[in-house]
Each structure stands twice: as structure tokens, then as C-alpha cells.
Amino acid sequence: MTLEQQVQLSSELEQQLGIHNNTSLTKTIDDNSIVINTNFVDAFSEANLNRLKEIISTDAYPELYGNELPKGIDFIDFEIYDIDVLNDSIKKEYGAQQGRAGENQKFDKIKNDIITNGYKLRYPPIAICVYPDGSIKIITGKTRTKILKNNCKMKNAIVAVYKVTDNRTLITQSVRFNCVDVPTGVANGADVISAGQELINGKMLNKNLADIKGWIYEATGDGPFTEAYKDQLAQTILNNANTRPLIYSWRPENINQWMSDHNYKKAALQYPGAGLGNAELLFVKDDGSEPDILYLVCASSSWTKNIYRASIVMANPHFIGKTLRIIVHTSTLESSNNTKDLQDQYDNRVKLHNFNWKESISNYAETFFVYKNDKGDNVIPKNTSKVVLYATLPAIKKIHNMDELVLL
Numbered sequence: 001m002t003l004e005q006q007v008q009l010s011s012e013l014e015q016q017l018g019i020h021n022n023t024s025l026t027k028t029i030d031d032n033s034i035v036i037n038t039n040f041v042d043a044f045s046e047a048n049l050n051r052l053k054e055i056i057s058t059d060a061y062p063e064l065y066g067n068e069l070p071k072g073i074d075f076i077d078f079e080i081y082d083i084d085v086l087n088d089s090i091k092k093e094y095g096a097q098q099g100r101a102g103e104n105q106k107f108d109k110i111k112n113d114i115i116t117n118g119y120k121l122r123y124p125p126i127a128i129c130v131y132p133d134g135s136i137k138i139i140t141g142k143t144r145t146k147i148l149k150n151n152c153k154m155k156n157a158i159v160a161v162y163k164v165t166d167n168r169t170l171i172t173q174s175v176r177f178n179c180v181d182v183p184t185g186v187a188n189g190a191d192v193i194s195a196g197q198e199l200i201n202g203k204m205l206n207k208n209l210a211d212i213k214g215w216i217y218e219a220t221g222d223g224p225f226t227e228a229y230k231d232q233l234a235q236t237i238l239n240n241a242n243t244r245p246l247i248y249s250w251r252p253e254n255i256n257q258w259m260s261d262h263n264y265k266k267a268a269l270q271y272p273g274a275g276l277g278n279a280e281l282l283f284v285k286d287d288g289s290e291p292d293i294l295y296l297v298c299a300s301s302s303w304t305k306n307i308y309r310a311s312i313v314m315a316n317p318h319f320i321g322k323t324l325r326i327i328v329h330t331s332t333l334e335s336s337n338n339t340k341d342l343q344d345q346y347d348n349r350v351k352l353h354n355f356n357w358k359e360s361i362s363n364y365a366e367t368f369f370v371y372k373n374d375k376g377d378n379v380i381p382k383n384t385s386k387v388v389l390y391a392t393l394p395a396i397k398k399i400h401n402m403d404e405l406v407l408l
Contacts, residue, residue, distance in 0.1 A: 035118035038152035044080055049158055052121040053078055063221055064124055064177065065160070070218060072169035076161040078125065081136075083156050086126070086145045089136050091257065107251070111147045119148070126157055127177055129164040137170060140177040150253045168204040171195050172219045179223025189225070189233055192216060196237040212237050247342060248395050248402065250329040252281065255297050258393065259283050262403065267294055274318040282313060294319060297327045297393070300353040307360055310387045325390035327405060328353055333395060342396050350392050354408070357389060 034055065036048060056078070058065035065075045126141025138145060139162065148154040164170050175195045196212060196219075199205035205215055213234040220230060248254070256266075265286040268276040276282060281297040284290070296313060298306035306326065314324055330349045333342050391407045394400030 034121050036121065037118045038114060038148070038154060042153055043155040044158050046080070048121065049078060049080055052125065052158055055122050056124060061124060064127075068221075070169070070172070070176075072165040073129075073173055074163045076130075076163060079159060079161050080156050081128070081159050083145070083149045083154055085136065086128070086138065086157060086159070087149050089128075089138055090142050090145065091261075107143055107147075107249075110143055111151055114144070114147055115151060119152075121158075124160065124177075126159045127162060127173075128159050129162045129170060139164075139170060139173050146253060166204075167202065168199060171199055171204070172215065175219040176221055176223075179220050179225075189229070189236075192220065192225075192233050193237055193240070195219065196233075197240065200237070207238065209234060209238055247333050247397070248393070249332040250299075250393055250395070251331075252279070255281055255329060255393070259295075259297070263287060264295060271318050274316055280309075292322050294322055294324045295327055295390075296324055297329055298353075300328050300330050300349040300392075303353050303356040304360060306353075307357065307364075314385070314387060321386075323386040323388065325388055326357075327391050327393060328389070329393040330395050339396065339398050343399055346392075346395055346399075350408075354389055 033048075034051065036044065056065075058075070062068040069075060126144055127139040128136045128141075129139055130136050141159070145157065148157050162173075164173070172195070175192055178191065196205065196215065199215065200207050200212075205211060213231065216230050216234050216237075225233070248258075259265075259281075263286050264283040266276075266278065266280075267282040267284050268274070268278055268280065270284045283295040283297070285293070294313065296306075296310060298309065310324055310326065313319060314322075328350055330346050333345045389408050391405035394402045394404065394406055400406060
């Protein structure tokens with residue numbers, strides 16, 4: 001393709017996407033759009049911020065920015081924050097969210113919408129609280145923060161800035177803001193239960209039915225729950241006050257973060273000539289203490305794919321003679337207010353993966369490698385593979401040490 005053809009193709013693409021100026025596509029575009037195409041810009045501009053301020057009216061969202069905010073929280077302004085500052089505030093949470101039982105179940109839907117359809121300024125932005133020492137916490141918008149940083153490679157984000165007086169208010173607002181019906185994901189019953197249990201465990205909410213009911217009505221406002229369901233939630237929180245099932249959600253970016261935080265690094269960095277893609281979840285110890293061991297992290301739902309991935313790794317000439325340890329993760333467990341239910345989910349996923357892994361290996365060996373001995377008996381060669389089912393990633397905070405692998 002000639003340079004002229006490339007320029008023409010770029011121009012046509014810009015027109016299709018509604019970009020009609022001559023600014024660089026790798027910088028902020030100083031326009032007045034309501035939808036920001038994150039494929040073509042890497043930062044929000046002051047013009048984007050001003051446009052959002054025009055669109056988002058405090059009168060339209062009094063429960064977020066106006067006179068319906070409860071005591072203990074004050075809205076300050078909309079501002080632009082560095083994306084790394086926002087991301088640093090949620091490190092080491094691995095999908096666990098304040099105000100949610102786990103990671104936002106709409107994560108993939110939200111990610112695909114932002115990447116495909118753009119970031120829409122007409123919806124309430126990420127909300128943060130700022131403390132006197134300058135530190136911040138995200139009240140709501142962790143999902144969007146991760147997507148903007150990891151998937152869109154944005155350098156900053158527009159946020160609503162609040163001052164919050166205490167952790168009780170922070171946790172309550174994390175639920176309340178997620179009850180406002182916008183495409184960032186509405187809170188569900190498990191989220192309310194999780195937040196209520198956290199407040200009780202932290203002695204920020206009294207363990208009696210009347211106080212719990214009062215808190216639920218405060219936290220959910222006019223959100224998606226009926227009065228009967230709110231009463232049911234209150235009773236559930238009371239009955240399970242000390243069983244808060246905070247769970248980690250495992251997706252590639254969370255896995256990479258956990259492994260990095262616990263002294264592993266991508267094998268692609270250790271073996272640059274091995275042809276490994278950066279997306280492959282293959283790791284080594286970052287201190288060089290285990291030169292002959294590799295770690296492959298795999299989803300419990302994909303044992304057939306995992307066997308194939310392991311075979312590709314071990315067929316690589318860079319890894320001859322090495323041992324490959326398989327670490328299984330359980331993706332995102334279904335929300336539950338019962339720790340035993342979560343543990344059963346976790347155990348069943350791991351057991352099913354390991355059973356099918358071993359069964360499949362045995363079937364492959366019998367189908368393709370069986371031979372007859374001198375007596376004419378069928379013989380399956382002894383498995384001498386250096387691929388071992390080694391451990392699982394922790395997922396349930398009340399059961400697991402979240403800083404250690406769960407050895408099989």
C-alpha cells in the first residue's frame with residue numbers, strides 16, 4: 001500500500017468514526033464530543049472535562065452530587081486524574097471491590113462497550129474520595145479504571161471528587177452509587193450483604209435488625225430493590241454477620257498483578273528468544289531461585305486447552321529439561337453470602353479440572369501411545385512428563401491466605 005493510499009484509508013476511517021479535525025490521533029483531541037473514542041486518543045482533555053460538566057447536572061443526580069447526599073460526604077468537583085494514581089489505589093485487590101461481593105459481573109460487557117462504542121461523558125464518572133494527606137480511594141468506578149488503563153491505555157480519567165468523613169460513609173456510598181442505574185453495573189443483593197457484613201465486622205454498624213434495616217435503606221435509596229427484599233437482606237446480614245465472603249476474581253490483568261506482587265515475572269522477559277506472547281500466563285521466579293521451573297496459570301474451566309498449552313510450552317526447545325507447574329485459577333466465583341457455598345464452588349471447580357486433566361492424559365496415552373509387550377499385552381508407557389498439577393490461586397479471603405498459593 002502506498003503512502004497516499006494509507007493517508008486516504010486513514011481519512012476514510014476518521015470520517016466513519018466522526019473525527020473531522022487534523023489533530024494527532026495519538027494525543028488528546030480538543031473537541032466537544034459526548035463520546036470519546038479511546039482507540040484514537042490516549043488522554044481526556046480539558047475540553048472533554050468541560051463538556052462533561054455541561055452535561056452532568058447536579059440537579060439531575062441529587063443523590064450523587066446534590067442535596068440528597070447523606071451526611072458525611074461532600075461533592076467537590078469534576079477533575080482529571082492521572083490513571084496510575086487511580087490504579088495505585090486499587091492495587092492488591094485482585095478483583096475484590098468495596099461495596100461489591102466480588103468483581104463487577106458486567107466487566108466484559110462494560111469493557112466491550114467502551115472499546116467498541118467509546119467512553120460516554122453523559123454518564124456519571126468514576127467517583128473518588130480525597131483524604132487530607134492527599135491519598136485517595138475509589139468509591140465507585142474500579143471497573144472503568146482498570147479498563148481505561150489496561151485495555152484502552154489511557155493516561156488519565158475524569159473523576160468526581162468527594163470528601164468523606166469516615167469509612168462507614170465510604171462503604172455505604174460504594175453501594176449507594178452502584179444503585180444508580182447507569183451502564184457501569186448495578187449493585188446486587190450479594191453486594192449489599194457483603195458491605196453490611198464489613199461494617200459489622202469493623203464495628204461501624206450495630207448487629208441488630210433495626211440498625212441494619214436503617215443502613216440498607218440509606219445505602220440503597222430508591223435503587224433496584226423492593227422493600228420486602230430490603231427486609232430480607234437485613235435478616236440475611238444479621239444471620240451471617242461474621243461470614244463476609246470477600247472473593248478475588250481472576251482475569252488476566254488480576255493474575256498478572258498477583259504473580260508480580262508475589263515475586264514472579266513473565267517467562268517472556270526471562271526468555272526473549274522463546275517466541276512467547278506477552279499474553280501467555282507463563283511465569284518464572286523473578287529472583288532466579290528456581291531456574292528449572294516454569295509456572296503456567298490456567299482456568300479451571302478449560303482443561304483440554306490447558307493440556308494443549310502445556311504441551312506447546314514443553315515442546316519449546318528453550319525449556320528442555322525444565323519442570324512445568326500448573327497453577328489453576330477459578331475465574332470469578334458466583335456471588336454468595338455463604339462462605340461454605342463459595343468454598344464448595346471453589347473446590348468443585350478445582351476437582352473437576354484435575355479429574356478431567358488426568359482422565360484426558362490417560363485417554364491420549366491409551367489412544368496414541370499404547371504398545372504390546374512380549375506377551376502380547378497392551379502396555380501404556382509410564383508417564384514421565386515434567387508437567388505437574390501444582391497449586392491453585394487463592395480466591396476466598398475468609399478461607400485462604402491470599403498471599404500464598406493453595407498447594408494441591
